[in-house]
């Protein structure tokens with residue numbers, strides 16, 4: 347398994363992920379995705395959207411604002427209790443989550459700073475929501491929050507979406523968007539950051555059917571991770587024990603991935619009962635019940651939620667794809683991405699700058715069918731190495747012979763085998779290759 351510092355350095359070198367505001371020394375808990383990383387993230391999101399919305403007739407998508415009416419967060423319980431206990435070091439002033447500080451020998455929370463050995467304060471509750479002010483006056487009345495999760499506006503817009511979309515329960519509402527949490531100790535690269543993206547879906551159903559849908563979504567979501575190429579041996583489902591469940595939750599199961607730092611949550615699938623709609627109905631005074639024509643029954647739907655982080659998924663995909671091999675005594679680093687998430691699917695490389703014109707022409711052709719890139723920077727060996735490291739499944743090389751035999755060399759990232767293919771057959775050849783790996 348790849349060590350995190352090796353992965354972090356590859357991500358920077360190849361344009362996957364940089365530290366945010368690096369020239370100013372960085373800002374803890376924030377990351378920027380470079381050209382290759384943003385493509386990886388975009389493809390993960392596209393795959394989720396396709397699987398969750400576009401290929402189903404019972405889930406629709408929405409895209410809501412990051413800042414919502416502050417009452418939203420009172421109703422959801424975030425203002426009162428979206429807290430982590432934290433401790434401060436009196437000597438070095440660092441702040442830690444209380445449960446990250448190793449316990450003392452007597453089993454109680456430690457009182458010694460893990461960084462400098464200094465004395466720690468007692469644990470205090472710390473609200474994780476970022477506050478801001480709306481409008482010109484910064485007083486209590488103008489306080490608003492950056493959303494700590496994307497799902498609450500799915501609940502508050504439930505009725506609008508149901509009525510305007512003429513949706514019949516059971517149905518789901520999906521959303522992809524940024525969320526913000528002022529994590530006390532952001533860590534493990536993009537695993538725990540302060541600004542991240544979530545892909546959430548709330549499935550509204552009759553209370554009597556919520557157990558069935560809960561089981562359904564657990565297996566549907568688990569399959570998705572395999573579909574984007576994550577190896578099954580690195581994945582597991584972890585049902586929450588009764589004591590871990592929130593009082594309103596009827597069940598919760600995490601999809602976990604075996605990260606270099608241990609088994610870690612990627613996604614939570616939860617049967618949240620009618621807790622959220624009930625809260626918003628009470629707080630807003632608006633009727634959020636649903637009248638079922640078939641059953642002739644009015645009820646407050648139960649909700650099965652699937653909630654996954656884009657960044658955590660990207661990290662799992664990156665860790666999973668990394669491999670080192672020895673080729674002729676030299677180390678080869680390969681990101682073995684599944685073609686459905688590879689940032690570049692096909693690289694088109696002219697052997698020499700003199701071949702730019704016909705190679706570019708070929709790339710324009712390839713581009714119509716695949717995510718492709720024209721690359722003429724540096725020696726061919728260096729270009730192959732780069733494409734191995736950004737995980738390009740196939741590289742097409744246009745050489746001097748191509749002018750005579752009207753054929754090009756297609757190199758397979760994984761086997762490094764090279765096939766000579768007629769230029770007019772290249773797209774068909776690649777299509778077959780990609781279909782095979784579906």
Ligand code: ATP
Pocket residue numbers: 495527529536537538539540541542543544611612613614653654655656657658
């Ligand atoms: P954790 O216990 O790791 O803090 P959580 O249980 O609070 O996570 P949820 O509130 O269930 O997380 O959020 C759903 C998903 O959003 C998580 O499974 C994760 O993929 C993602 N997520 C949550 N917090 C962060 C974060 N700070 N950085 C990156 N992704 C996050």
